[in-house]
Structures are given as C-alpha cells and as structure tokens.
Amino acid sequence: MSGRTQDVGGEAPLAPGNGDAFLRIEGVSKNFGAVVAVDDVSLDIARGEFFALLGPSGCGKTTLLRMLAGFETPSGGGILLDGVDLAALPPYRRPVNMMFQSYALFPHMTVAGNVAFGLRQDRVPRAEIAARVAEALALVELSPLARRKPHQLSGGQRQRVALARSLVKRPKLLLLDEPLAALDKKLREQTQFELMEIQQRVGITFVIVTHDQDEAMTVADRIAVMEEGRIAQVDTPAAIYEAPRSRYVAEFIGDVNIFEGRAQAVNGGDLAVALAEAPCGLAAPARADGPAAGDTVLLAVRPEKIEIASAPPPPGTVNAIAGQVTEIAYLGSTSTYRVRLDSGRMVVSTQTNRLRHGGEAIGRGARVHLSWPVEASILLRA
Amino acid sequence: MSGERDRRKPARAGWGLIGRGSVIASPYLWLLIFFLVPFAIVLKISVAEVRLAIPPYTPLFAWPEGGSLELFAVGDNYRLLIEDSLYIRAYANSLKIAAISTLLTLLVGFPLAYAMARAPRAWQASLVMLVILPFWTSFLIRVYAWIGILKNEGMLNGVLRWIGVIDRPLVILNTDIAVYIGIVYSYLPFMVLPLYANLVRMDRSLLEAAADLGCRPAGAFWKITVPLARPGIVAGCFLVFIPAVGEFVIPDLLGGSGTLMIGRTLWTEFFSNRDWPVASAVAVILLLVLIVPIVLFQRHQQAQREREA
Numbered sequence: 089m090s091g092r093t094q095d096v097g098g099e100a101p102l103a104p105g106n107g108d109a110f111l112r113i114e115g116v117s118k119n120f121g122a123v124v125a126v127d128d129v130s131l132d133i134a135r136g137e138f139f140a141l142l143g144p145s146g147c148g149k150t151t152l153l154r155m156l157a158g159f160e161t162p163s164g165g166g167i168l169l170d171g172v173d174l175a176a177l178p179p180y181r182r183p184v185n186m187m188f189q190s191y192a193l194f195p196h197m198t199v200a201g202n203v204a205f206g207l208r209q210d211r212v213p214r215a216e217i218a219a220r221v222a223e224a225l226a227l228v229e230l231s232p233l234a235r236r237k238p239h240q241l242s243g244g245q246r247q248r249v250a251l252a253r254s255l256v257k258r259p260k261l262l263l264l265d266e267p268l269a270a271l272d273k274k275l276r277e278q279t280q281f282e283l284m285e286i287q288q289r290v291g292i293t294f295v296i297v298t299h300d301q302d303e304a305m306t307v308a309d310r311i312a313v314m315e316e317g318r319i320a321q322v323d324t325p326a327a328i329y330e331a332p333r334s335r336y337v338a339e340f341i342g343d344v345n346i347f348e349g350r351a352q353a354v355n356g357g358d359l360a361v362a363l364a365e366a367p368c369g370l371a372a373p374a375r376a377d378g379p380a381a382g383d384t385v386l387l388a389v390r391p392e393k394i395e396i397a398s399a400p401p402p403p404g405t406v407n408a409i410a411g412q413v414t415e416i417a418y419l420g421s422t423s424t425y426r427v428r429l430d431s432g433r434m435v436v437s438t439q440t441n442r443l444r445h446g447g448e449a450i451g452r453g454a455r456v457h458l459s460w461p462v463e464a465s466i467l468l469r470a
Numbered sequence: 471m472s473g474e475r476d477r478r479k480p481a482r483a484g485w486g487l488i489g490r491g492s493v494i495a496s497p498y499l500w501l502l503i504f505f506l507v508p509f510a511i512v513l514k515i516s517v518a519e520v521r522l523a524i525p526p527y528t529p530l531f532a533w534p535e536g537g538s539l540e541l542f543a544v545g546d547n548y549r550l551l552i553e554d555s556l557y558i559r560a561y562a563n564s565l566k567i568a569a570i571s572t573l574l575t576l577l578v579g580f581p582l583a584y585a586m587a588r589a590p591r592a593w594q595a596s597l598v599m600l601v602i603l604p605f606w607t608s609f610l611i612r613v614y615a616w617i618g619i620l621k622n623e624g625m626l627n628g629v630l631r632w633i634g635v636i637d638r639p640l641v642i643l644n645t646d647i648a649v650y651i652g653i654v655y656s657y658l659p660f661m662v663l664p665l666y667a668n669l670v671r672m673d674r675s676l677l678e679a680a681a682d683l684g685c686r687p688a689g690a691f692w693k694i695t696v697p698l699a700r701p702g703i704v705a706g707c708f709l710v711f712i713p714a715v716g717e718f719v720i721p722d723l724l725g726g727s728g729t730l731m732i733g734r735t736l737w738t739e740f741f742s743n744r745d746w747p748v749a750s751a752v753a754v755i756l757l758l759v760l761i762v763p764i765v766l767f768q769r770h771q772q773a774q775r776e777r778e779a
Binding site for chain 1: 673675676678679680681682683684685686689693694697698777
C-alpha cells in the first residue's frame with residue numbers, strides 16, 4: 089500500500105448497497121443492575137452485509153446480539169429491522185434467527201428434525217418442509233447424515249447443522265454467536281471461507297460476534313470493534329488495521345509498535361513528532377482532527393512496515409532508529425525481530441523470508457537500523 | 471535382592487485377588503443374605519399348609535420315623551388366590567390406586583421440580599433440603615397427622631367452613647381420596663428429586679433456540695422440556711409406583727373399610743387369620759407382579775447410563 093491511505097479512516101461508508109440502513113441500532117443501552125453491558129451503541133448495517141462485532145469477552149458484544157434476537161430487552165434506544173421496530177416483538181415473532189455458540193441442537197431430534205423445527209412452528213406444508221430441509225442440508229453438505237442424532241455427529245458437523253437450522257427459515261437477519269469457537273484451528277479457518285460462501289449464496293444479512301480478530305477480518309465486510317460496552321471503531325477490515333483511530337483498536341487488531349512523542353510543526357501534510365531515540369524525528373500524515381503542535385501524541389507502526397537493515401540509512405532520514413537485535417522468532421513465512429533501542433524500549437519488526445537462507449544476514453545481538461515510510465505511521469491521540 | 475522381590479510377588483498378587491474378590495462379592499453377598507434367603511423362606515411357607523403349632527405351618531421336609539425323607543409341598547394357597555376373586559380384586563385395585571397416585575404425584579411433582587430447577591442457584595440447595603426435610607420425621611407420625619387434617623372435624627374442614635365454602639364437612643378420611651392424598655404426599659420426594667436432577671441439567675439455550683425458531687414458550691415446554699425430562703419422569707414414576715403397589719400403612723390409616731389393597735390383605739391373612747402360607751403366597755405373587763415394572767425400570771436406567779456415556 090503506497091500513497092496517502094489515511095483517509096480510509098474517515099467516516100465509514102456503508103459497505104455494500106450503500107442505501108438506507110437495513111438494520112438500524114439507535115442509541116441502544118443495556119444495564120444489568122449497576123453494570124452497564126452495552127452503552128449507547130448506534131450502528132447502521134446494510135442489507136446483505138456480513139458484519140462483525142469484535143471485542144474481548146465482557147465488552148458487551150454478545151449482549152448486543154441477544155438484544156437483536158430478543159433474548160434481552162434494551163434498557164434504552166431502539167432497533168429497526170427493514171423499517172420495523174423490533175422492540176415489541178418477542179423472539180418467536182422476529183424475522184431473525186440465531187446460531188448459538190453451543191449450537192443448542194435439540195438432542196432428542198434427528199438432524200432433519202432439528203432443521204425442520206422452525207418450519208414446523210410456521211405450519212409450512214409438509215412437502216415444502218421436506219424440500220427446504222433437504223435444500224438446507226445440501227447447502228451445508230450434510231444430506232447423508234439427516235437421520236443421525238446430534239450426539240452421533242462431530243463438532244464440525246454439529247456446527248453445520250446449527251447453521252442449516254438457522255438458515256432454513258430464510259430470516260432477514262442471521263445472528264452468529266461465536267459460531268466457530270468450538271472448532272479446532274484448521275477446521276475453523278476452512279469453515280470461515282465456507283461461511284462467507286454460504287452468506288454470498290443466500291444473500292442474508294449476517295451479524296457475527298467474535299473475539300477472534302482473524303476470524304472477523306476474514307469473514308466480515310465491516311467490523312465494529314467494541315470496548316466496554318461502546319463502539320470503538322466501525323470500519324472495513326483494512327481500515328481497522330491500517331487506520332485504527334485509537335490505541336485500543338490498534339493494539340486489539342494485530343501487533344503494533346507505539347511511540348509516544350511531542351507533536352511539532354506540520355510540514356506539507358506531514359506532522360513531525362520529536363522522539364528522543366530518533367535523531368531526525370518521526371513523521372506521520374497529519375489528520376484534520378489531529379493534534380496540534382506541542383501536544384503529546386502516539387505514533388503507531390505495524391511491525392511488517394518496519395524495514396530492518398545492517399547499514400545506516402542516509403543521514404537526515406525521518407522515521408529512522410537504531411538498536412540491537414535481542415531475539416529472532418522464525419515463523420516460516422516470516423521472521424519477527426525484537427530490537428532493543430538504546431533507550432531500552434523494545435520495537436518489533438516482521439520481515440518476509442523471501443529467500444531460503446534469509447535469516448542469516450542479521451543475527452542475534454547485531455546492531456541494526458530500523459526505518460519505515462511516513463505513510464506507515466499512524467497518528468493517535470495520547 | 472531381586473530373588474527376594476520375586477518371592478514376595480505371588481503372595482501380594484494373591485492378597486490382591488482376595489481383596490478384589492471380596493469387593494466384587496459383597497453386593498452379591500448382601501443380596502443373598504437380605505433378599506434371596508428371606509425370599510426362599512417365604513416361598514417355602516407359601517407351599518405349606520396351616521397348622522395349629524409354632525410355627526403355624528407344615529414343614530417342607532419331613533422325616534417320619536422309619537421312613538425316608540419326604541418332601542411336602544402343596545399348591546392350594548396359590549389356587550385359592552386365583553379362585554377367590556377377593557385376591558384378584560385386591561391386586562387389581564392396588565395397581566389401579568398405585569397408577570392413579572403415580573400420575574397425580576407426577577402432576578404435582580413436575581411443576582415443583584421445574585420451579586426448583588429454575589430458582590436462583592443460591593436457593594436451590596435449600597429447596598432440595600426442604601423437599602427432603604419431611605424424612606426427618608417418622609413416616610407413621612406424618613400419616614397420622616393427615617388424619618388430623620382430613621377428618622370431619624379436622625383442620626381442612628374447619629378452614630373451609632370458616633371461609634364459608636362449605637356448610638357441611640367433606641367426608642375425605644376413610645375414602646380412596648384420602649389414600650391418594652396420603653400416597654401423593656408421602657412419595658412426592660421420590661418424584662421431585664429425579665425430576666429436579668434432570669431438569670436442572672437442561673441447557674437453557676435449547677429453549678432460547680426454540681423461541682428463536684418461532685416456538686412460543688408453551689410449545690417449547692411440550693416439544694423440548696418434557697421430551698428431555700423423560701428419563702426423570704420415568705425414573706420418578708417407577709420410584710413411586712413400585713412401592714405404592716404394596717403400600718400398607720397409608721390405606722390402613724387413611725383408607726376406608728372398602729379400600730381394598732393387597733398390602734392390607736396380606737396383613738389380614740398374616741395377623742388376623744394367622745394363615746402364614748396364604749399370606750406368603752400373596753407376597754410371592756405380589757413380587758412376581760412387581761418384577762415386570764422393576765425389570766423395565768432397570769432396563770431404562772441402564773439405557774440411560776449408556777446414552778450418557
């Protein structure tokens with residue numbers, strides 16, 4: 089990525105559709121006694137969007153999802169789905185289905201019985217139920233297991249039954265509560281792509297709750313990062329990663345080096361930041377709403393954007409610092425270098441291992457020079 | 471050194487075998503001493519004849535002087551049970567009363583167990599305690615207490631008359647209704663505890679899933695909660711039904727002279743008529759009648775354990 093990409097951090101566009109919001113969450117709050125689980129959250133989600141609520145456990149993401157399903161009543165605010173206020177509707181009358189973290193499959197029913205359950209509640213004709221159950225099971229590739237009971241299935245198969253059961257009613261909105269958390273890593277990654285493919289095929293709006301940043305980045309069109317009941321940032325995965333708007337978001341998504349310095353003058357679009365370890369200072373693209381000269385600011389740089397070299401950069405280079413390699417973690421496709429600056433601060437740099445013996449150029453204990461382009465710097469408020 | 475160890479090994483293994491054997495044998499020993507031997511004695515008496523002596527029945531083996539060993543067994547007692555319709559009616563009535571009582575206990579016990587399982591976690595231990603609490607008082611005294619409640623000038627009629635619902639006392643004591651009340655009251659914990667143990671383990675997200683899929687709470691109760699509670703329902707019903715069939719104290723104290731139950735018949739044969747052989751035959755047949763539900767219950771429990779494993 090080159091050029092000034094910082095503007096992706098501006099007001100997030102509604103990703104697909106770009107029309108009126110399909111799901112509108114307006115100032116929704118939820119208190120459990122004195123505990124505020126969800127605090128004045130507003131979100132607009134477009135029709136057909138794959139939207140992720142991402143945050144650590146206890147950030148209120150599941151509570152927000154349960155309010156969409158109708159299992160919790162908001163303490164304040166409103167939820168509109170396709171122009172209809174959901175507040176007055178109990179869960180069994182909402183055009184919303186949920187896939188539970190535990191899958192919540194009915195143990196006394198077969199796979200087909202589980203999938204048919206929702207259609208039976210709606211008194212769909214028998215023949216149609218059979219056809220739609222078959223279709224849903226084909227979608228998740230479980231047709232041969234229709235007569236099995238849930239306890240005769242593997243974890244991955246149960247997950248797919250839960251997905252089929254929640255899709256078969258063709259809801260306007262599908263909620264997924266940590267749908268892949270119970271699967272092992274390999275299966276989880278594979279299932280993420282299946283989930284995206286299924287979502288594109290059925291065209292239903294998906295809202296997924298997850299604490300796994302990789303999962304959110306992979307599947308979602310847009311991500312809302314949540315922090316203590318509030319929305320910290322709503323953006324596309326790329327914008328969340330490349331242009332986080334707060335230290336919390338920058339640190340929650342991926343690895344990041346954060347330098348604290350004093351803002352100096354703006355030189356033609358770039359804001360110079362004074363830092364003791366950098367002889368020529370640091371620089372980052374200035375932000376319209378950004379800090380003024382004299383303020384203490386944070387400058388964030390992703391490890392893979394930091395170049396590591398044995399030779400010093402030409403004199404006068406900004407964003408250049410020197411240090412000593414203390415550790416090298418070889419991860420196959422990449423290597424991570426932990427570098428101790430002269431001040432004692434640790435900086436992490438990740439390099440792609442393009443050549444087979446690339447790791448030998450810089451060894452442990454070597455004196456190295458780190459540098460990165462101005463565009464790679466992200467300016468954050470302290 | 472190693473030779474010494476080798477010599478010691480077989481001895482230790484021998485003790486291990488004896489230890490293991492005695493552990494395995496102890497339940498069988500228990501069954502032998504406290505069930506099979508008494509049953510054999512009852513079976514023996516049931517094929518004897520009444521005799522005015524101590525004990526009041528003919529011995530199974532006789533060794534007349536100068537003769538050889540004689541086996542003495544008659545089927546008359548069993549024939550009597552079939553020919554005299556009193557016994558068949560007593561068995562049938564016992565089964566009927568036990569079945570109706572079991573159903574009533576289930577109807578009372580299920581809501582109770584359901585409420586307990588849904589109560590806040592912190593309360594649940596206390597609620598279980600309250601269900602068990604009556605066991606701390608003698609069963610006999612608690613049944614006597616019901617006489618005080620149900621009799622014509624008892625507490626129940628007093629309260630009903632005082633609030634003006636009735637002007638003449640309801641006759642409950644010494645009727646079948648009083649027997650039902652007594653059995654439901656006495657056996658309620660045997661219904662509630664297995665039901666509670668089952669319902670408390672139920673994953674509540676299943677009910678949320680049902681609601682999410684368009685099922686109203688009442689529908690979810692019948693389609694999800696009740697089918698999943700089935701093992702508890704079956705266990706509770708057997709635990710009430712089996713002892714209720716042979717119940718003696720409750721029909722004797724609360725029932726009327728017309729309340730015909732096999733436990734009472736047995737008592738009459740034994741103590742009033744002093745006809746031990748017929749009484750024993752009644753007991754043997756009662757056991758045979760109960761073996762069917764007991765075996766069904768065991769099978770159900772076994773299947774349940776296998777399903778959970």
